[in-house]
Amino acid sequence: MADVTSIFNNPLYTVQPKTTGTGNNKIDKEAFLKLLTAQLKYQDPLNPLDNTQFVGQLATFSALEQIINIGDTLNSFISTKTKEDALLVGATLIDKTITTTSSEEFTVKGISYQDGKLKIDVGSKTISLDEIQGIKS
Template sequence: MTAITDSSSLEALGLRTNDQLKALEKEDKDEMGMDTFLNLMTAQMQNQDPLNPQDSNEFLSQMAQFTAVEGMVTLNENFDALANSLTSSQALQAGGLVGRSVLTEGNQAYFSPDTGLEGELQLDSSTQNLQVRLFDSAGGLVKSLDLGTQPEGPLTFSWDGSLDAGGQAPEGIYRIEADYLDGDGRTPVSTLVPSRVESVVVGKNNEELVLNLTGMGSVPFSSVSRIQ
């Protein structure tokens, strides 16, 4: 004799477990379609007191309420389908970011001897004696870039890894400081730094994309100023 040990074996014989039957019964009780509603309404009309008939407006009101509820259920289902579609579209777009370079606001950048290091300064006004300084992981100043006088607007700078003391900088993360001279002394400048996208995390329930950047960790997609 072959022992039947799981529900799939029972289903193969056209049978169901008690739990499955109860679940199906609950689904049937929870769902009432328009046909069931109309049958109930017809039965109510047939069994009403002929000497005290129910107002037809009440029937129409009940039908309108049911139709409104059914419409809301359908609308919710459509919204769920739209949300799933948007999530799938978001995942496809996110896949196209992998391997690309993005600019994010920050004061650290990853230097590679193969590609060097580039960044962008956001100048709110024309500047004098503009300077960019790079520091190693120990906090030591390794390079100063004197950019002189510059007009208002974005300004790109680059570093090939050459050190002020001579030699070449090793690969790694470097801290960036930028400022310029004005009447109040030296004023700091915000910097945008490029990083390569290694992977993308697609959030659930319409949560924001998270980018994993080379040497920089994770950043929200909203922090990206430009995709290169």
């Protein structure tokens, strides 16, 4: 029979102090792939990785990749929708008289979308949407 004290002196049964890591606790697609590749590279051939663990990690990687793709698609959609909305608003201003925050009046000649903002062409200059104080027909 084994000695009870020798079992509890075994490093597997001793409580190790918890350490805290520094840095970013988020993992991206590239880091996950590097970890998975390193795990496969250094695994013991006589004691290979459990199949269920490996399949679970591959499923996690696949899910992460799909979430990233969905995020990219959503960002692209939002960008396009924002541009379309701005151009539709701007199109309603063409040939209308606008008053700026500096009390100047201009007739809108055209519109454009530059640097993520709607620009309004009034002939002599281009103004932004937030400079408009009023609109007349």
